[in-house]
Amino acid sequence: MAGTATSAVAQALRLHHYLYLAPLTFLYWDHLLTFGDEVRYIWNRPKTASAYCFLLNRYLAAFGGVAVTVFSYHEIPESWSDPCPDFNRFRQILLIVNQVTVCLLLTLRIHALYGRDKRIISGMLGLGAVLLAVSIWAASRARGTPQRGEPGCNIADSRHVAIMIAIPWEAVFVYDVMIFFLLSYKSLHMQRDSSLRWAQIPLLTLLMRDGSIYFALMAAVNLANILTSYIAPPLLVSCLSTFASNLSVTMMSRLMLNLHAIESAGIFSTRTRCATESDEYEDELDTLRTEDLERSMRLSQMSTPIS
Template sequence: MDDGDAIPLSQVYVHNYLHLLGIVILFYDHAITFDGEFWRVWRTPRSGASILFFVNRYFAFFSNIAITAGNFALFQTIQGCAHYAFYRQLSLIVAQVIVAVIQFLRTYALYGRDRRIVIAVLSVAAILLSLSIWAVVGQTSTYTLAQGCHAASSRTSAIHIAVAWEALFIWDLMIFSLTFFKSIQNRGQYAGGRNDLVSLMIRDGAIYFGVMACAQCSNTLTFYLSPPALRGCLSTFASNMSVTMMSRLMLNLHRTTMNGSRNYDATTTEFGSVMSTNMRFTSRFGTTNVHTNGAHEEDAPSNSRSAGGSSVTAATSEDYEMRDMRTLT
């Protein structure tokens, strides 16, 4: 596509609407979960898990504000628009790298800090990252300053960029496969209702992978099937869905470790609480046998609770997010 080619305004409008869809999902989720975040993360001591949570949640939050402002800003030069487009792509990449790091740490804990898993996962990650960098670097686009800053990719460039999203899909598939394999591998050691916990983890992991697979595949298809200005139009949506689901997953981890096993006997397994990825995040396995005697779930949490006149200390999310699961059995 030549630089002089104009991008149809109809494509610009559709791109803006789809961009705003991803923004609304991210910001709406912030609004409805901030209360739980305040009590379960802000009011607790800092830890590695909480720092990861803040990085994942707030890098995406503030970078999306800047991206949205630039999307509708009136740039004076094509060069300025190109710099904005580079920043947008870089922000998307960093957000996905943060999510991938969290996924790796949780898988690392799930496998009891097995060095073989570290070597295997990091080797695959290095290959996928190298492939993504090769695919993205050097690609060119046509820019328009009408109704903001918008880019249109040639078919060749679009196919190269699609490779990066396909690499991300392979990463998610690998993480889900490792989770599924570990669940099946240890299923026989649980009796009776404890198999329900393993089934729950498989179900939660399947839901997470299913949602992200749909979002990523939909975005990837736009690079192959859509007109130039709409290639990659679901990138913001796919990225924000990934960040939102990971934030929900981690909030649920804090909820589980703080509230213990309200109204049921909690069971600590080799898996701990690391694999709850349901959008509702209703995992039924916790960290200790704690009864809250009807205490409201949204009350300010405490790491120490009273049960029948004695104090019972609940484990923190750090115990499950960052340490060997085998030490918790």
């Protein structure tokens, strides 16, 4: 029985490590793929508020991932076992900070999309403040038990601790759902009330450009991560948190690069001219598309200056 238990622990830890390293590799690989665009559209241009926001989102996750990886896979002396729960809480808080950063940037995007409506930004920030307070309260009470006998700092979370860990991610899920509905409403509203040219654009194209499908994807990933806190064994609680966080950071970085490729104001820009295969139309720059920037530049080259 002891051998079986040891084998189960080893398998759980191995799976947890795979689920951590795979999205981390994805984050750095995408960073390398888009670094040329980062130099072209961020470093080689005058720095704007949007550029600094991009760098914060990009490098907080990158450097934080290095710190967590070094500590996670370093052999920790027995006398250092007690700091493991604190390290685990730090890791969870870092992931939540990454998510909060993404949420704030997307809140600014929604603010621009809705014509800088103060009611929209006030409502979003108010809800965000409540969710953040609840998240900090829950994270401060999430203290698991170190798993001894294995390299690194591995935490086994009781069901109570697992629920505390899930609360911040549930808060992110609620915020994602709110943004999803705001973007979906804006897409439907523009298609219904705009000219015939808008009505001829497929709804799916509008949703892709407005980013609703992106948010639906992120909400699904967050929901899957939340479920691990309720159904997964202690060593696999919140095992998808790194995947959820790195995916959101990566997609946010690509969004901002796409915006900077078109206009230096980036995430704060409000209007541009976009082109379709058959026509050209003018509307708010609300795209969250994630296709290659080369195609984005072809679209921008088809644009004409705004009068």
